[in-house]
Amino acid sequence: MAIFSKTCEYAMRAVFYVAQRSHEGYKVGIKEIAEQINSPEPFLAKILQRLSKEGLIQSVKGPNGGFYFDAASLNRPLADIVTAVDGNAIFTGCGLGLTYCSEANPCPLHEEFKKVRNQITYMLNNTTIGKFNLGLIKGKFSLNK
Amino acid sequence: MAIFSKTCEYAMRAVFYVAQRSHEGYKVGIKEIAEQINSPEPFLAKILQRLSKEGLIQSVKGPNGGFYFDAASLNRPLADIVTAVDGNAIFTGCGLGLTYCSEANPCPLHEEFKKVRNQITYMLNNTTIGKFNLGLIKGKFSLNK
DNA sequence: TCTATAAAAGACAAAAATATCTTTTATTAA
DNA sequence: TTAATAAAAGATATTTTTGTCTTTTATAGA
Numbered sequence: 001m002a003i004f005s006k007t008c009e010y011a012m013r014a015v016f017y018v019a020q021r022s023h024e025g026y027k028v029g030i031k032e033i034a035e036q037i038n039s040p041e042p043f044l045a046k047i048l049q050r051l052s053k054e055g056l057i058q059s060v061k062g063p064n065g066g067f068y069f070d071a072a073s074l075n076r077p078l079a080d081i082v083t084a085v086d087g088n089a090i091f092t093g094c095g096l097g098l099t100y101c102s103e104a105n106p107c108p109l110h111e112e113f114k115k116v117r118n119q120i121t122y123m124l125n126n127t128t129i130g131k132f133n134l135g136l137i138k139g140k141f142s143l144n145k
Numbered sequence: 146m147a148i149f150s151k152t153c154e155y156a157m158r159a160v161f162y163v164a165q166r167s168h169e170g171y172k173v174g175i176k177e178i179a180e181q182i183n184s185p186e187p188f189l190a191k192i193l194q195r196l197s198k199e200g201l202i203q204s205v206k207g208p209n210g211g212f213y214f215d216a217a218s219l220n221r222p223l224a225d226i227v228t229a230v231d232g233n234a235i236f237t238g239c240g241l242g243l244t245y246c247s248e249a250n251p252c253p254l255h256e257e258f259k260k261v262r263n264q265i266t267y268m269l270n271n272t273t274i275g276k277f278n279l280g281l282i283k284g285k286f287s288l289n290k
Numbered sequence: 291t292c293t294a295t296a297a298a299a300g301a302c303a304a305a306a307a308t309a310t311c312t313t314t315t316a317t318t319a320a
Numbered sequence: 321t322t323a324a325t326a327a328a329a330g331a332t333a334t335t336t337t338t339g340t341c342t343t344t345t346a347t348a349g350a
Contacts, residue, residue, distance in 0.1 A: 001150045002234050003148055004242070009241050009242030010242075016253055030326080030327075042309065059328090061315070061316040061317055062316055062324090062325055063319070065316085065325075089147050096157055096158050097154030097158075098158075098288070099290050100290050101287065105287050107287055108276070108277040108281070112267075116148070116261065123260075123261060126257075127253075132253040142243065142252055143252065145243060145244050145245050174295090174297090175296080185339055187341075188339050190297075191339090194299080204298090205296085205346085206298075206345070206348095209347085210346085211296070211297085212297085293349090294347100295346100295347080296345100297344105297345085299342100300342085300344090301340100301343095303338100303339075303340070303341095304338080304339070306338085309333075310332080310334090311330100311331085316326090317325080317326085318323100
C-alpha cells in the first residue's frame with residue numbers, strides 16, 4: 001500500500017505535466033499526457049474528466065484542443081486535486097481507522113499520527129499545481145516511471 | 146483512501162488489544178478480539194494467522210487457547226506488523242508512485258514527501274507493540290470504532 | 291480415549307479499485 | 321456544411337481488497 005491511491009498518483013503526475021506544458025503555452029492531449037507520465041490512457045482520461053467537471057483543470061474539445069491550466073488554476077494547491085480524487089481521509093482520518101478517534105477519545109497512535117497528517121497537509125497545501133514548472137522544464141524533476 | 150489498508154488497521158488494533166490482555170496475563174480468542182476492536186471476525190482471523198505464521202504473534206489451539214504476546218514480541222516495533230501486512234512501500238515508496246524516484250532522480254514531491262515518510266517510519270519504529278498497555282488498561286485509549 | 295474448544299487452512303463471495311472499449315458531443319478548419 | 325480531431329460519457333472487464341464459510345488440526349480436560 002502506498003500513501004495515495006493509483007488514481008491520485010496519476011492525477012498528481014498528470015497535473016504537474018499539464019501545468020508545465022501550460023506554462024510553455026501549450027494544451028496537451030490525453031495521449032501525450034499518458035505517455036509522458038506513464039499511465040494507462042483511458043483510465044487517466046476518466047480521472048481528468050472528473051477534475052475537469054470540478055473545474056480544477058481546463059479542457060477544450062476538437063482540433064488543437066486538450067487539457068491546460070489557466071493562471072488561477074496554476075495557483076491552486078495540490079491538496080485540491082487530492083481531495084477531489086481521494087477525499088479528505090488523508091487529512092483528517094485516524095491512523096487506526098477509528099471513526100470516533102479525536103483529542104477527547106484518542107487512539108494509541110493519535111498524537112504521533114497527527115504529526116504525519118500535519119506534514120502531509122502542509123506538503124499538499126504548500127505545493128501549488130504550477131510550483132514545479134521551471135524545474136520540470138529544466139529537467140530537474142521526473143514524472144515518468 | 147486512508148494511509149494504511151483496512152487489513153493493516155485491523156492488525157494494529159488487534160495487536161494493541163492482545164498486548165494489553167497479555168500484559169494482564171490472558172490469552173484472547175479471535176471472537177473477543179474482533180468484538181473489542183470492531184472488526185469482521187473471519188477476516189481478522191486470516192490476518193492474525195499470517196502474523197502467527199511469521200512469528201509476530203503467539204497462539205495456541207484448543208481449550209484456554211488463543212492469541213498472546215511473549216515478552217520479546219511485546220518489545221517488537223509496530224513497524225514489523227505493518228511491514229508483514231502492507232509491505233514496505235509506506236517506508237520507501239515515492240509519493241507520486243514512481244519506481245525510479247530517488248535523490249538522483251527525484252519527483253517534484255521528493256523532498257517534502259521524505260519528511261512524511263520519515264515521520265511515519267519514526268512513529269512505527271518508536272512504537273512497540275506493548276507500548277500502550279498501561280494506557281489501554283487505564284482506559285486512556287480507544288480501539289473500538 | 292473421548293469430547294469440547296479454538297486456531298489453521300482452504301475454498302468461495304462481494305465490493306472496490308483499476309483498466310478498457312465504444313459511442314456521443316463539441317470544436318476547428320477546410 | 322463537412323471532415324477531422326479530441327474530450328465527455330457510458331458500458332463493460334479485470335484485479336485487488338475485503339469479507340465469509342466450511343473443514344481440518346492441535347490441545348486440554350474429563
